[in-house]
Amino acid sequence: MSSETKQILTTDGIPLEVSLKKAEKKNKIKAFLLVAPLLLFLIITYIFPIGEMLFRSVDDRMVTNMLPKTFKAMEKWDGKELPPEEVFEAFYLDYKFLVEEKTFGKLATQLNYEKNGFKSILKKLQRKMKKFEQGNYKEQIMNVHKRWANVEYWRAIKRRAPDITYSKYLKAMDMYENEDGKISQVSEDRRVHRILWLRTLEIAFFVTILCFLMAYPIAHLLATLPMKYSNLLMICVLLPFWTSLLVRTASWMILLQQQGIVNDFFVWIGLVGEENRPEMMYNKTGTYVAMTQILLPFMVLPLYSVMKTISPSLMRAGKSLGGTPFVAFWKVYFPLTIPGIGAGCLLVFILAIGYYITPALVGGASGTLISNQIAFHMKSTLDWSFASAMGLMLLTGVLVIYWIYNKLVGVDNIKLG
């Protein structure tokens, strides 16, 4: 068919499509140049760091590069018995080089992640190594500490041979690859991360619900009140928005602490006794209260912008056609606000799932989220690759939620304003 359709020419005889492309080329270049700074900015500050994060979370070349000879010698070792003399010799040579370069500390840290107890025996080895004689390194190393004669430690070293590893992801799920290469769970008393993941989801979910329940009537009032009242109310909604996050969180600390204003008030009206003031901070309650208040505008604004576009005559029509006020609301008004609800909930949930400062300040031990754990590993343990792995898992989670939302409601239905 397409070959039969006649090519349309301009008056000058140039094919129309060619002419059109030429005419639009300049505009396209202009448009591109306009967005180029932003594009560049995004690549530098967003896409590149995410790529870097992904890489860092699986990158395991550090140990590989530090023990090249060892890993080469280990290729032939089956891992069942203690490794042969060549492996010990190679390890001795690699480690000697690292000691000379003064980078052996890093190896100790890395191997200690893999198996506890490496740090001390590596330090001991470094001290004793100076007196080592040539040959029979297996014997000499095993004499330094009895752990060196334990095959588990050598297996631990071998596990670090590959360039990439997914062990950080397993760790984030409280799992690890055991000596036999099987994935198994860590002992029960050390399963901290899974609790954090679940708590993060739980808090984000309930904060979203709370925000929705509170924001819906406010947004409705904002959209229907006469201008002079709605402006005032809008300022009330936005005022916290213009205040620093830290200030708001700090004021919640003043309000919620045991000797704080809210507790004083409860005692004063006789709701609780002076002795048993409830703890509302440094636990989940504090996180819920503060996060809901802080994230409320993100729910109000999309809802408001959608409600603003719903003509009041629709509700009237619903009523005049015989619907009770509730039916008119539920069948007419509510379905029309769904795009706003979707946008608001998605926004609040995604913000809540990665919330950091507020839970860190008011959450205490039982109110912290996964992002606090990420920050902990970024700042304190300096295990950046683990932090990256958890960050990426969080990002993937958000993308999955977005995808589910798209399947259920359709992203086209989102309306932010």
Place this chain on the structure above:
Amino acid sequence: MSKNSEFVKFDKVDKSYDGKVLVVKDLNLDISEGEFITMLGPSGSGKTTCLMMLAGFETPTNGEIYLDSNPISNIPPHKRGIGMVFQNYALFPHMTVYENLAFPLKVRKVSKVEIDKKVDKALSMVSLTGFENRMPGQLSGGQQQRVAVARALVFDPAVVLMDEPLGALDKNLRESMQYEIKHIHESIGVTVVYVTHDQGEALTMSNRIAVFNDGKVQQLSSPDKLYEEPVNSFVAEFIGENNTFQGEVSDISNGKCKVKLKEGEIVANPINVKSKGDKTTVSIRPERALINPSQKMDNNYKGKIEEVIYHGDHTRVRLNVLGNSEFILKVPNSSQNIDIKLGNTINISWNSTDARALDPK
């Protein structure tokens, strides 16, 4: 079948929004069953407020509204059983045409079979059969309008209110919809209360028209009477075109009066003037003043043509008559109007019965 002439009754209804200004003042209005009544008036005249009070979205500040002899002020809108067509249709955008029409039936717990039947009937009435599964957004303005009308009628309400339903349509569509609504009204005999500010619409559609101004009904009568016999200068001014002269009654006798103008004097029909010395506005419809009439008339003057505007089927001529340079004549587009040229002076006449001496402006 005896028809209730007080099917809808506004009894001394006042309405104020702020406690300072009355939007509707002492409204008394009886609407008989099956009637097509139009509330006509400029914006802010209180006509929409009246409609909203009848629909139940506003409560009267004073007085009572009766529907079929029952007071309805305390009945919420959804229990009044009054259909309403809104200015911007107010079709539910998330529902199909079928669902829109089924809504009033569903809330009344009508069976599915019955709903299908009624929706079919209502759609065929507005000639939209086959559009059941369209969304309102996929329909043209005129089609949306018809769906809105069908939805207001589908549950067989006793009264249907229409709030400027044709305001958003273009001129041609508006005219054809006027006839369509009129025909629907005639065929099902429902009582219609129609609000508009378009006098042409009011004149073509209604049995009776209530002209609103300043919160009051200025005149309530049939379209022809309203046009031919306006009772005051507001109605004369608002309905149709109108040539006016300001003057003072110098003599009144035998159902005629003489009105002295700044220049000259005219003989008029005394409507709102009682005695000599009353100030008055004399109103003459443009088509009632004729050029060189064959019959004898009791007002004959000369006028100078100041402007000629061609309108296709007629020509409008602006004259200077008796010191009024805004005097408009409508001349039918036939062969005899040869001497209509700018600057010419022509003889014009009218009967004193058509020159209505009304209240002064």
